[in-house]
Amino acid sequence: MSQSGExxxxxxxxxxxxxxxxxxxxxxxxxxxxxxxxxxxxxxxxLGKSTLINSLFLTDLYPERYIPGAAEKIERTxxxxxxxxxxxxxxxxxxxxxxxxxxxxxxxxxxDCFKTIIQYIDNQFERYLHDESGLNRRHIVDNRVHCxxxxxxxxxxxxxxxxxxxxxxxHSKVNIVPVIAKADTLTLRERDRxxxxxxxxxxxxxxxxxxxxxxxxxxxxEFKEQxxxxxxxxxxxxxxxxxxxxxxxxKIRGRLYPWGVVEVENPEHNDFLKxxxxxxxxxxxxxxxTQDLHYENFRSERLKRAGSNRVVEEEVMDKDQILMEKEAxxxxxxxxxxxxxxxxxMKPGDD
Amino acid sequence: xxxxxxxxxTKPKSMPGSKQGHLPxxxxxxxxxxxxxxxxxxxxxxxxxxxxNSDLTTNVSIKPLTSDLQLEVEVEASVQxxxxxxxxxxxxxxxxxxxxxxxxxxxxxxxxGYVGIEAVxxxxxxxxxxxGFEFNxxxxxxxxLGKSTLVNTLFKxxxxxxxxxxxYEEKISKTVNLQSICHVIEEKGxxxxxxxxxTPGFGDQIxxxxxxxxxxxxxxxxxEKYLREEQHVNRKRRIPDTRVHCCVYFLPATGxxxxxxxxxxxxxxGHIVSIVPVIAKADTLTMEERLExxxRIRQDLEANGIRVYPQKEYDEDAEDRILNDKIRENxxxxxxxTDKEHQVNGNKVLGRKTKWGIIEVENVAHCEFANLRDLLxxxxxxxxxxVTHNIHYExxxxxxxxxxxxxxxxxxxxxxxxxxxxxxxxxxxx
Numbered sequence: 001m002s003q004s005g006e007x008x009x010x011x012x013x014x015x016x017x018x019x020x021x022x023x024x025x026x027x028x029x030x031x032x033x034x035x036x037x038x039x040x041x042x043x044x045x046x047l048g049k050s051t052l053i054n055s056l057f058l059t060d061l062y063p064e065r066y067i068p069g070a071a072e073k074i075e076r077t078x079x080x081x082x083x084x085x086x087x088x089x090x091x092x093x094x095x096x097x098x099x100x101x102x103x104x105x106x107x108x109x110x111x112d113c114f115k116t117i118i119q120y121i122d123n124q125f126e127r128y129l130h131d132e133s134g135l136n137r138r139h140i141v142d143n144r145v146h147c148x149x150x151x152x153x154x155x156x157x158x159x160x161x162x163x164x165x166x167x168x169x170x171h172s173k174v175n176i177v178p179v180i181a182k183a184d185t186l187t188l189r190e191r192d193r194x195x196x197x198x199x200x201x202x203x204x205x206x207x208x209x210x211x212x213x214x215x216x217x218x219x220x221x222e223f224k225e226q227x228x229x230x231x232x233x234x235x236x237x238x239x240x241x242x243x244x245x246x247x248x249x250x251k252i253r254g255r256l257y258p259w260g261v262v263e264v265e266n267p268e269h270n271d272f273l274k275x276x277x278x279x280x281x282x283x284x285x286x287x288x289x290t291q292d293l294h295y296e297n298f299r300s301e302r303l304k305r306a307g308s309n310r311v312v313e314e315e316v317m318d319k320d321q322i323l324m325e326k327e328a329x330x331x332x333x334x335x336x337x338x339x340x341x342x343x344x345x346m347k348p349g350d351d
Numbered sequence: 352x353x354x355x356x357x358x359x360x361t362k363p364k365s366m367p368g369s370k371q372g373h374l375p376x377x378x379x380x381x382x383x384x385x386x387x388x389x390x391x392x393x394x395x396x397x398x399x400x401x402x403x404n405s406d407l408t409t410n411v412s413i414k415p416l417t418s419d420l421q422l423e424v425e426v427e428a429s430v431q432x433x434x435x436x437x438x439x440x441x442x443x444x445x446x447x448x449x450x451x452x453x454x455x456x457x458x459x460x461x462x463x464g465y466v467g468i469e470a471v472x473x474x475x476x477x478x479x480x481x482x483g484f485e486f487n488x489x490x491x492x493x494x495x496l497g498k499s500t501l502v503n504t505l506f507k508x509x510x511x512x513x514x515x516x517x518x519y520e521e522k523i524s525k526t527v528n529l530q531s532i533c534h535v536i537e538e539k540g541x542x543x544x545x546x547x548x549x550t551p552g553f554g555d556q557i558x559x560x561x562x563x564x565x566x567x568x569x570x571x572x573x574x575e576k577y578l579r580e581e582q583h584v585n586r587k588r589r590i591p592d593t594r595v596h597c598c599v600y601f602l603p604a605t606g607x608x609x610x611x612x613x614x615x616x617x618x619x620x621g622h623i624v625s626i627v628p629v630i631a632k633a634d635t636l637t638m639e640e641r642l643e644x645x646x647r648i649r650q651d652l653e654a655n656g657i658r659v660y661p662q663k664e665y666d667e668d669a670e671d672r673i674l675n676d677k678i679r680e681n682x683x684x685x686x687x688x689t690d691k692e693h694q695v696n697g698n699k700v701l702g703r704k705t706k707w708g709i710i711e712v713e714n715v716a717h718c719e720f721a722n723l724r725d726l727l728x729x730x731x732x733x734x735x736x737x738v739t740h741n742i743h744y745e746x747x748x749x750x751x752x753x754x755x756x757x758x759x760x761x762x763x764x765x766x767x768x769x770x771x772x773x774x775x776x777x778x779x780x781x
């Protein structure tokens with residue numbers, strides 16, 4: 001394979017084979033193919049989930065928002081709304097699917113609200129498993145949920161019982177990234193205290209959140225430092241906004257209050273930039289962990305279950321079938337006897 | 352100037368509560384209870400100061416507090432102007448030109464000489480000062496919404512133990528347990544026995560069905576206690592009043608609408624107690640978001656038939672209506688509470704310091720804490736007690752007496768309906 005374009009880059013030295021170009025080939029192919037990523041956002045209503053997604057990806061995924069009243073909310077169950085958007089930046093295409101879960105935590109009795117969500121995640125795994133086992137495997141669409149942003153309310157003192165239950169239920173199925181929403185309601189000290197509290201409670205309950213991989217030892221110091229900072233800031237305390245406000249002559253995204261302006265992209269104000277960096281630099285890793293860990297877990301469980309199910313079912317079916325047949329025969333016999341008796345009774349009567 | 356004598360802590364329900372324990376440290380500070388006096392005896396105002404000030408929001412001067420936290424006289428003067436007038440049972444002395452067209456009232460200037468009727472005001476004043484006031488306030492809301500901080504800020508003293516103090520080990524309790532803490536606050540010779548009833552565990556579980564029932568039960572129990580005392584043959588001179596005068600309900604600042612749990616709670620409690628809804632931790636809403644949020648909440652309240660204080664039906668005259676309409680337009684108040692002070696422009700103010708600015712709690716441009724404080728303490732405290740006594744308590748009393756009458760005759764509580772039906776049956780049999 002001669003790469004005419006790259007010949008100029010790598011001069012023909014003795015012993016040069018040329019497979020150092022392979023990363024470039026992979027790069028070009030994946031750029032052509034484009035990337036797929038599915039992100040799920042879960043949290044109570046009013047925590048700023050939609051605003052944050054819009055700010056992260058600089059789009060408006062929810063052009064016509066309808067916020068239902070309390071009476072409607074009582075009747076509603078959790079729904080799953082997936083919206084897909086194709087973003088392109090410098091020739092790289094990203095097919096981003098955001099799965100929203102309106103209705104989560106709204107009802108007075110929230111015990112069933114995560115069943116719908118778990119079912120959705122399982123369905124996506126199921127579909128992928130089915131496609132993978134099928135005959136035509138060329139165009140498998142990967143709709144599995146790669147990452148779940150779980151929004152924690154800043155108003156409480158840590159995790160609520162609902163948060164703990166939900167995270168325990170899905171930490172083996174999806175990568176959880178906990179996020180503290182509406183962080184402009186916290187002072188710096190309160191924020192640190194809340195983060196520590198949340199991490200303690202996560203450890204206490206044995207919840208496995210997504211762990212950023214450590215930087216390889218051959219990466220440069222800057223990257224290592226960045227990874228260290230990111231790891232230390234989990235859970236991220238974020239603010240979202242797409243409104244442009246003028247501060248000192250510059251237009252920046254932020255929220256305008258009578259007492260000051262909160263800047264979204266200012267690392268001193270909140271962790272929005274860190275969250276975005278994490279998502280962007282670790283998108284590939286998130287997909288890998290989903291494929292290697294969560295999907296494989298699901299697959300092995302599923303196949304084990306399917307296998308044992310089949311055996312048990314056959315036995316049961318045999319026994320049942322035999323029983324039913326015998327019963328049917330008995331009934332037929334009884335009917336015949338009854339008929340004959342009736343006929344015998346009638347005969348003397350006729351005479 | 353202010354002395355705090357903790358009376359003690361009464362726990363209606365036992366709870367392994369870590370909020371009890373030792374009594375909180377009570378520093379000296381003033382929370383302007385002298386305004387309360389004026390609500391009781393509105394006619395102490397000077398005649399010239401009697402004008403209806405139609406602007407409720409500017410009655411608190413943005414003047415910062417002086418070092419000993421005493422409020423300036425000017426503030427008091429402006430407060431006088433929007434008093435609730437007319438205490439039930441207090442005869443209006445003819446010196447107050449309330450309604451120039453009322454017949455039968457001899458104006459002061461028509462008297463031929465000085466009679467001395469106004470001395471009754473002094474006597475009343477002395478009596479009530481000796482007796483003191485009682486006020487029971489209940490705070491309801493999810494944990495972490497700043498209930499205790501707000502109560503502390505309102506009364507400028509550490510009446511509630513905050514759940515975010517470092518040694519506080521919070522365990523979200525499985526049921527709603529009510530805790531009530533009593534303090535006596537004194538200011539300028541006016542004593543007030545303040546009881547704060549807290550409701551930890553409300554709305555914190557996964558399944559919050561019927562989490563309001565313990566609260567409803569508690570409110571009704573207090574009414575029952577008072578009723579029993581009232582019905583004794585030998586009644587006490589002053590029946591101890593443990594009825595809940597005001598229930599402050601904390602809404603989280605989501606920016607959307609009322610949640611189902613809010614609607615259910617307020618529906619049930621709006622009939623038996625005066626509810627004041629409040630948007631907690633409102634420093635997360637910009638001004639536009641705040642206005643929209645309030646509007647949606649008001650729509651939701653109306654759509655669900657929830658009556659919050661001040662209720663439209665209980666306005667006694669046009670002046671009250673104007674006053675209360677102003678309040679109703681602003682409900683629910685968006686508040687921020689804190690007990691920390693910072694320096695702003697050389698003055699010490701109560702506020703929350705963040706990297707992007709300082710949120711001043713008593714600055715009306717920042718949040719509506721001052722409006723809430725005025726409503727609860729300076730202008731409507733006596734009115735809250737009156738509404739509780741005359742309306743909510745009386746409703747309860749009527750219901751109970753009807754029930755016990757019906758029980759006495761052996762009929763069910765729906766005696767009215769059954770009575771007519773039975774009569775018809777009897778007639779048809781004849």
